[in-house]
Amino acid sequence: MANWFSRTARRVEPPRLRSRSDERATTRVELVEFTPDLLSFLGRSAYVQLMLFENLSRAIVNAPTTSAKTSIGRVAQLSLGKHRRLVDEIVRADGVPAEVMEPFSKPIDEFERVTRGADWYEIVTTCYVTAGFLDDFFTRLALGLPAETARRISGILSGESGQQALRDVLVTATAENDRLAPRLAMWGRRLVGDTMLLARSALRYTENHRSDAARIEPVFTELIAEHTKRMDALGLAA
Amino acid sequence: MANWFSRTARRVEPPRLRSRSDERATTRVELVEFTPDLLSFLGRSAYVQLMLFENLSRAIVNAPTTSAKTSIGRVAQLSLGKHRRLVDEIVRADGVPAEVMEPFSKPIDEFERVTRGADWYEIVTTCYVTAGFLDDFFTRLALGLPAETARRISGILSGESGQQALRDVLVTATAENDRLAPRLAMWGRRLVGDTMLLARSALRYTENHRSDAARIEPVFTELIAEHTKRMDALGLAA
Numbered sequence: 001m002a003n004w005f006s007r008t009a010r011r012v013e014p015p016r017l018r019s020r021s022d023e024r025a026t027t028r029v030e031l032v033e034f035t036p037d038l039l040s041f042l043g044r045s046a047y048v049q050l051m052l053f054e055n056l057s058r059a060i061v062n063a064p065t066t067s068a069k070t071s072i073g074r075v076a077q078l079s080l081g082k083h084r085r086l087v088d089e090i091v092r093a094d095g096v097p098a099e100v101m102e103p104f105s106k107p108i109d110e111f112e113r114v115t116r117g118a119d120w121y122e123i124v125t126t127c128y129v130t131a132g133f134l135d136d137f138f139t140r141l142a143l144g145l146p147a148e149t150a151r152r153i154s155g156i157l158s159g160e161s162g163q164q165a166l167r168d169v170l171v172t173a174t175a176e177n178d179r180l181a182p183r184l185a186m187w188g189r190r191l192v193g194d195t196m197l198l199a200r201s202a203l204r205y206t207e208n209h210r211s212d213a214a215r216i217e218p219v220f221t222e223l224i225a226e227h228t229k230r231m232d233a234l235g236l237a238a
Numbered sequence: 239m240a241n242w243f244s245r246t247a248r249r250v251e252p253p254r255l256r257s258r259s260d261e262r263a264t265t266r267v268e269l270v271e272f273t274p275d276l277l278s279f280l281g282r283s284a285y286v287q288l289m290l291f292e293n294l295s296r297a298i299v300n301a302p303t304t305s306a307k308t309s310i311g312r313v314a315q316l317s318l319g320k321h322r323r324l325v326d327e328i329v330r331a332d333g334v335p336a337e338v339m340e341p342f343s344k345p346i347d348e349f350e351r352v353t354r355g356a357d358w359y360e361i362v363t364t365c366y367v368t369a370g371f372l373d374d375f376f377t378r379l380a381l382g383l384p385a386e387t388a389r390r391i392s393g394i395l396s397g398e399s400g401q402q403a404l405r406d407v408l409v410t411a412t413a414e415n416d417r418l419a420p421r422l423a424m425w426g427r428r429l430v431g432d433t434m435l436l437a438r439s440a441l442r443y444t445e446n447h448r449s450d451a452a453r454i455e456p457v458f459t460e461l462i463a464e465h466t467k468r469m470d471a472l473g474l475a476a
Contacts, residue, residue, distance in 0.1 A: 050298075050307060057295030057314075060288075066343050067336030069288060070325055073318055076295075080315045087308055098305030105304050 030219045034203040034212070035144025038093050043100035044108075044202055045138045045157065046086035050101075051112045052131045053079040059127055062120045068169055072124070075162030079131065085156045089149070111198045115191055121173055125184050128166040129191045132230045135161055137199040137223055163230070170234050185236040192227050192238070196220065268457045272441040272450070273382025280328045281338035282346075282440055283376045283395065287321035288339075289350045290369045297365055300358045306407055310362070313400030317369065323394045327387070349436045353429055359411055363422050366404040367429045370468045373399055375437040375461055401468070408472050423474040430465050430476070434458065 035041060056076035063069040087097045115130060117123035135157055142154035174181040199220075205212050224238075231238035273279060294314035301307040325335045353368060355361035373395055380392035412419040437458075443450050462476075469476040 046308075047304070050311060053311065053314075054295070054299050057292070057299065061292050061295065065336065066285070066340045070284075070321070070335055070339065073288060073291070073321055073325075076291075077315065077318045077322060080311055080318065083308070083311055084315060087311075097308055098303065101308065102304045 030215065031140045031203070032144030034205065034216065035141050036202065036204040038145055038149060039090065039095045039100050040204075041142065041145060041202075042086055042090045042093065042095065042153070043102075044104045045142075045153075046083055046090060046097070047101040047104045047108050048134055048138065048198075049079055049083035049086060051108050052127070052134065053083055054112065055116075055123065055127045055130070058116075059120065059123045062123060064120060071165045071169070072127075075127070075165050078160055078162045082135075082156055082159060082161075086153070089153060089156070093149075107201060108198070111194060115194055117187065121170070121180060121184060122187050124166055124169050124173075125187050126191060128163060128170060128234075129188050129227070129230065130195050131161055132163055133192065133195045133223060133227055134199065136226050138202070140219065140223075141202060167233055174235060181236055184234070185231070185238075188231050188234075188236060188238065192224070196223075199223070268453065269378045269441070270382030272443065272454065273379050274440065274442040276331050276383055276387060277328065277333045277338050278442075279380065279383060279440075280324055280331065280333065280391070281340075282342045283380075283391075284321055284324035284328060284335070285339040285342045285346050286372055286376065286436075287317055287324060289346050290365070290372065291317040291321055292350065293354075293361065293365045293368070296354075297358065297361045300361060302358060309403045309407070310365075313365070313403050316398055316400045320373075320394055320397060320399075324391070327391060327394070331387075345439060346436070349432060353432055355425065359408070359418060359422060360425050362404055362407050362411075363425050364429060366401060366408060366472075367426050367465070367468065368433050369399055370401055371430065371433045371461060371465055372437065374464050376440070378457065378461075379440060405471055412473060419474055422472070423469070423476075426469050426472075426474060426476065430462070434461075437461070 036044075053076055056072060056079055059072050060069050060076060063072060090097045090100050115126050117126050139154045139158040142157055143150050145153060170184065174184065200216075203212075203216065228238040274282075291314055294310060294317055298307050298310050298314060301310060328335045328338050353364050355364050377392045377396040380395055381388050383391060408422065412422065438454075441450075441454065466476040
């Protein structure tokens with residue numbers, strides 16, 4: 001199996017899908033020991049949502065049709081809603097939102113830069129792939145927060161994200177243009193590598209890196225399985 | 239007094255401010271006879287809100303600080319909320335949103351192009367000035383819609399728009415940079431000319447253009463008075 005924790009590992013191996021019941025038994029508990037403190041978690045995840053929103057706003061500005069503009073508008077609103085609710089949580093935890101988010105702005109801006117698509121279809125694919133993965137990841141990571149906030153914050157992050165609207169845009173586009181699907185499939189593979197690195201940087205590691213990797217890897221295998229399902233839903237190979 | 243209805247009239251004369259009681263007596267009734275049919279109104283105002291949102295998203299993407307990014311994020315969410323509620327109204331009136339908005343996309347996109355600021359401060363000024371004016375204008379125009387919808391739709395348009403957050407950004411910026419205020423004052427004058435032309439294009443004129451102009455002009459005088467107050471709030475001359 002590829003080592004997801006090496007900076008140079010970009011190629012994504014097709015994951016072995018686990019059965020539903022296996023997933024239920026193991027999911028949503030395995031990342032909790034790597035959850036950072038509340039304000040770090042909120043600062044990072046709030047800035048990630050703002051970045052996801054910026055990608056969506058780029059998709060709106062560049063949309064070729066009014067129909068695409070307005071349907072992605074709804075997706076952007078959902079993303080911005082998550083950002084705002086996370087900002088509210090920062091205030092609730094006695095943090096100053098801009099100060100709490102600031103330490104994460106550079107790496108997340110850099111992620112945005114390297115995952116920016118070359119055209120509108122790649123931009124929409126970026127929105128679909130990175131938001132899908134990161135919402136999934138942060139929802140799981142949130143469960144390691146103090147009990148009274150864990151449920152509320154994972155609820156914010158797992159809320160409706162409008163993936164279906166992005167999926168519809170991409171399925172229509174690839175159906176109309178034969179050359180688009182292989183290009184977007186390749187773009188999706190590139191994206192998931194960078195997205196995993198961003199996710200990984202949110203984990204609070206212990207001293208024992210080897211043991212950390214062993215415990216984190218199964219969760220990433222699941223996250224990649226979810227990514228594969230999202231690509232399948234586009235009719236694209238992950 | 240300048241003729242606001244000539245395409246070449248771009249210079250804005252300082253308006254004579256009416257007293258509060260005069261305003262109350264005359265406002266919110268004078269545009270009702272120029273209100274277009276419901277779907278035209280909704281298509282245009284929904285696309286205008288989408289354009290205002292696109293300007294805000296440009297302000298977010300280009301913001302120099304995390305603090306500015308997140309505070310303008312809230313403004314963008316409010317604008318997108320208005321767009322979405324207007325889209326819902328199109329559906330309620332049995333329209334297909336993209337089709338109903340489409341006829342207005344070209345002129346509104348063109349407006350967006352000519353009012354796009356050269357730097358972040360101009361972008362934020364554009365958001366502040368054009369949204370302030372157009373929300374005010376469409377709120378008044380909505381009152382000429384069929385009774386059961388007029389109140390609801392003018393309620394959407396007059397809802398909280400986050401102007402205060404934009405104002406705070408601009409007041410801070412002009413306080414820090416002496417050369418900025420005169421440049422933004424000039425930009426505001428340029429913007430209001432284009433914004434009035436866009437507003438004017440939303441009116442359904444009668445056969446009698448001279449009589450129309452005589453009845454519309456007092457409303458625009460009021461709209462400009464509101465614009466002047468918005469510029470005053472920035473410490474800038476209109």
